Amino acid sequence: STPFGVDLGNHSAVVAVAKNRGIDIVVNEVSNRSTPAIVGFGVRNRSIGETGKTQQTSNLKNTVDNLKRILALNADSPDFEVEKKFFTCPLVDKDGYAAAQVRYLGKEEQFTSVQLVAMYLNKLKDIAAKETKGNITDICLAVPVWYTEQQRRAAADACHIAGLNPVRVVNEVTAAAVGYGVFKTDLPEEEPKKVAFVDIGHSSYTVSIGAVKKGELRILGSAYDKHFGGRDFDKAIAEHFADEFKEKYKIDIRSNPKGYNRVLAAAEKLKKVLSANSQAPFNIESVMNDVDVSSQLTREELEEMVKPLLDRIHVPIEKALEVAGLKAEDLDSVEVIGGCTRVPSVKTRLAEVFGKPLSFTLNQDEAIAKGAAFICAMHSPTLRVRPFKFEDINSFSVTYYWDKDAEDTDHLEVFPKGGVFPSTKLITLYRTSDFEIEAKYTHPDQLPNGTRPEIAKWKISGVEVPEGQDSAICKLKVRNDPSGFFTIESAYIVEEKEVKELVENPEAKPEDEPEYKIVKKLVKTKDLNIEYEGLALPKDVLAEFFEQEGKMVAEDKLVAETEDRKNALEEYIYELRGKLEDQYADFASPEEKEKLSKLLMDTEEWLYGEGDDSTKAKYIAKYEELASIGNLIKGRYNAKQEELRQELRAKQEA
Numbered sequence: 161s162t163p164f165g166v167d168l169g170n171h172s173a174v175v176a177v178a179k180n181r182g183i184d185i186v187v188n189e190v191s192n193r194s195t196p197a198i199v200g201f202g203v204r205n206r207s208i209g210e211t212g213k214t215q216q217t218s219n220l221k222n223t224v225d226n227l228k229r230i231l232a233l234n235a236d237s238p239d240f241e242v243e244k245k246f247f248t249c250p251l252v253d254k255d256g257y258a259a260a261q262v263r264y265l266g267k268e269e270q271f272t273s274v275q276l277v278a279m280y281l282n283k284l285k286d287i288a289a290k291e292t293k294g295n296i297t298d299i300c301l302a303v304p305v306w307y308t309e310q311q312r313r314a315a316a317d318a319c320h321i322a323g324l325n326p327v328r329v330v331n332e333v334t335a336a337a338v339g340y341g342v343f344k345t346d347l348p349e350e351e352p353k354k355v356a357f358v359d360i361g362h363s364s365y366t367v368s369i370g371a372v373k374k375g376e377l378r379i380l381g382s383a384y385d386k387h388f389g390g391r392d393f394d395k396a397i398a399e400h401f402a403d404e405f406k407e408k409y410k411i412d413i414r415s416n417p418k419g420y421n422r423v424l425a426a427a428e429k430l431k432k433v434l435s436a437n438s439q440a441p442f443n444i445e446s447v448m449n450d451v452d453v454s455s456q457l458t459r460e461e462l463e464e465m466v467k468p469l470l471d472r473i474h475v476p477i478e479k480a481l482e483v484a485g486l487k488a489e490d491l492d493s494v495e496v497i498g499g500c501t502r503v504p505s506v507k508t509r510l511a512e513v514f515g516k517p518l519s520f521t522l523n524q525d526e527a528i529a530k531g532a533a534f535i536c537a538m539h540s541p542t543l544r545v546r547p548f549k550f551e552d553i554n555s556f557s558v559t560y561y562w563d564k565d566a567e568d569t570d571h572l573e574v575f576p577k578g579g580v581f582p583s584t585k586l587i588t589l590y591r592t593s594d595f596e597i598e599a600k601y602t603h604p605d606q607l608p609n610g611t612r613p614e615i616a617k618w619k620i621s622g623v624e625v626p627e628g629q630d631s632a633i634c635k636l637k638v639r640n641d642p643s644g645f646f647t648i649e650s651a652y653i654v655e656e657k658e659v660k661e662l663v664e665n666p667e668a669k670p671e672d673e674p675e676y677k678i679v680k681k682l683v684k685t686k687d688l689n690i691e692y693e694g695l696a697l698p699k700d701v702l703a704e705f706f707e708q709e710g711k712m713v714a715e716d717k718l719v720a721e722t723e724d725r726k727n728a729l730e731e732y733i734y735e736l737r738g739k740l741e742d743q744y745a746d747f748a749s750p751e752e753k754e755k756l757s758k759l760l761m762d763t764e765e766w767l768y769g770e771g772d773d774s775t776k777a778k779y780i781a782k783y784e785e786l787a788s789i790g791n792l793i794k795g796r797y798n799a800k801q802e803e804l805r806q807e808l809r810a811k812q813e814a
């Protein structure tokens with residue numbers, strides 16, 4: 161399968177594939193290099209990506225965006241209320257998690273966030289498959305650094321539902337930093353360069369500090385502001401105009417979802433214009449109650465509106481530097497990505513906090529997707545990529561807990577905050593029987609709002625106390641794996657055994673007999689069973705979602721094909737009618753002409769009447785009915801053309 165990297169943005173996703181020549185950004189069906197992160201539902205089908213965006217304003221109640229924000233979001237989290245304000249469809253609590261309620265195929269439906277993200281990923285997969293004409297299965301998915309085990313598992317589940325194999329879930333900014341390390345040609349060989357990578361997107365803001373040298377990257381520290389991005393700017397602008405229009409036009413735009421959404425869309429445009437100009441007009445025709453609104457905004461005014469946000473810009477930087485154990489002046493460069501960093505006041509503030517000019521070495525919009533595709537290629541058995549080593553940093557401390565038995569503790573902080581991953585550690589427990597062990601975040605208060613601390617539970621069975629011992633010595637190989645998941649890789653019993661060991665004697669000559677001694681050593685005597693219970697979806701639920709997704713895709717496909725056949729029929733009617741009076745005129749008998757003209761008229765009437773909403777089979781049948789006569793005439797016409805060509809050639813050769 162072609163290595164596939166996805167930057168799952170909250171505003172839009174960028175997808176990249178790795179080829180032998182390098183990494184390519186994949187364009188979508190309308191040749192855009194990013195695809196809106198939107199899933200819309202209709203009476204017949206879903207509209208995902210560009211089509212969802214096109215229909216958004218007319219289908220607000222059934223359009224879902226901000227997918228990345230609600231993925232596995234607990235319904236009792238304070239963030240659930242925050243997200244509700246950004247949604248135009250009802251955000252509901254389904255089995256404790258955020259889900260969207262929409263009307264689809266004429267019925268009220270609730271889709272879980274995992275299903276929604278899966279729908280979107282499936283669309284991205286389709287875009288990549290069409291463009292590369294290859295098989296897209298393996299994916300490296302980039303997610304925010306603040307995604308916990310819960311969200312990471314959900315992201316992987318969403319991949320599975322979309323028929324993708326998540327070879328790795330990677331932190332977004334880390335992916336961009338990998339791209340920097342791989343593609344920058346002038347990196348030092350010895351002493352690594354210390355680089356701050358800053359990403360401010362649509363909804364969140366991340367800073368990661370990396371040590372980069374040729375062929376190697378280590379993330380030294382990361383921090384984030386989960387609620388800082390372009391959408392907060394848009395909202396501030398929209399709110400400003402909502403107040404202004406109340407005063408000026410006596411309309412309450414907040415009470416009119418469609419109107420408010422148009423203001424929000426215009427606010428985003430205005431914000432972008434203000435990144436280039438110091439002042440910009442703001443006009444919307446008939447925004448509500450047939451009122452046209454007209455106003456303007458200056459860059460200074462915008463800056464004033466978002467001041468509370470800008471005043472927070474230093475926080476993640478300071479935190480990340482602290483984790484990294486560095487000061488801003490230790491940094492060799494500050495690399496900036498993400499759409500929101502195009503805002504001049506954001507750039508100015510960043511440069512002030514770092515105390516140095518910003519660099520734009522990376523492609524602001526595509527760096528994450530490219531890095532992710534490269535990482536996916538690293539895992540590919542078929543594609544050879546240049547060797548690159550990278551280590552990420554663990555954002556939240558994790559402790560493993562068990563009930564005390566013969567050992568003297570009942571927990572251990574195995575993966576501290578700031579530790580590197582991937583990483584493997586060995587825990588030794590002294591047990592008299594089967595037991596359970598659980599992983600939890602050590603400090604729930606340091607997690608994103610409302611995250612539950614539980615990560616996973618394992619039942620370890622098969623414990624037998626060896627003869628002559630009070631307890632079995634159990635070794636657990638625990639892992640913070642490359643995707644950031646917390647796992648137990650293996651569990652086994654060791655026993656002290658007498659083993660023969662070669663005595664090292666540096667003076668021994670080759671002809672000397674080797675000398676052995678008997679030593680006591682811990683050797684593995686038995687593998688234990690591990691039963692995992694974690695935050696990933698149960699297999700049966702996953703299978704059900706996978707099947708449902710397949711059905712919805714088939715439905716969408718049928719609708720698209722039906723539409724295609726309908727358009728083909730319409731075009732054929734016009735084409736045939738035109739030609740019948742023109743080039744085909746001499747090749748049809750008067751009876752044929754009359755018959756065909758009537759058939760064309762009838763078909764046209766049908767198409768604009770009851771046939772406006774018919775089936776694919778019907779459109780094909782109608783087409784073929786016309787073509788059975790049309791092709792006969794066309795055949796005669798073509799034969800005549802061929803005859804003329806032959807004559808011409810004969811003349812030229814003569």
Ligand code: ATP
Nearest residue numbers: 169170171172361362363364390435498499500502
């Ligand atoms: P996130 O990383 O938060 O999940 P994302 O990756 O989808 O979101 P980006 O694509 O990095 O976000 O950035 C999109 C944001 O950047 C949008 O809010 C958009 O309005 C904003 N943006 C894009 N171009 C400009 C510009 N020229 N001036 C100001 N803002 C811009």
Ligand code: MG
Nearest residue numbers: 169170361362
């Ligand atoms: Mg982003």
